[in-house]
Amino acid sequence: MTQQINVDQLNQAKANVTLTQNLLNQAIEKSSSDPTLAKEAIKQAANEIAQAQTAVSQAQSPIMFQESE
Numbered sequence: 001m002t003q004q005i006n007v008d009q010l011n012q013a014k015a016n017v018t019l020t021q022n023l024l025n026q027a028i029e030k031s032s033s034d035p036t037l038a039k040e041a042i043k044q045a046a047n048e049i050a051q052a053q054t055a056v057s058q059a060q061s062p063i064m065f066q067e068s069e
Contacts, residue, residue: 009059016052020045 027041 005063006059009055013052013055013059016048016055020048020052023048 023041023045027038027045030038030041
């Protein structure tokens with residue numbers, strides 16, 4: 001039986017990546033004027049990247065399991 005890709009998880013990862021881009025843009029813009037805000041944006045961006053990786057792994061896991069059978 002063919003396992004379907006979980007599109008919801010991929011859409012979640014996509015949203016995390018989009019938010020990461022916005023946060024990194026904010027960090028770049030604020031790097032000179034407000035280093036504290038820039039640091040916080042970078043921390044949040046790192047968290048969003050981790051969440052995106054988790055969502056992609058969860059979407060990929062059933063497919064990889066199926067290939068190993």
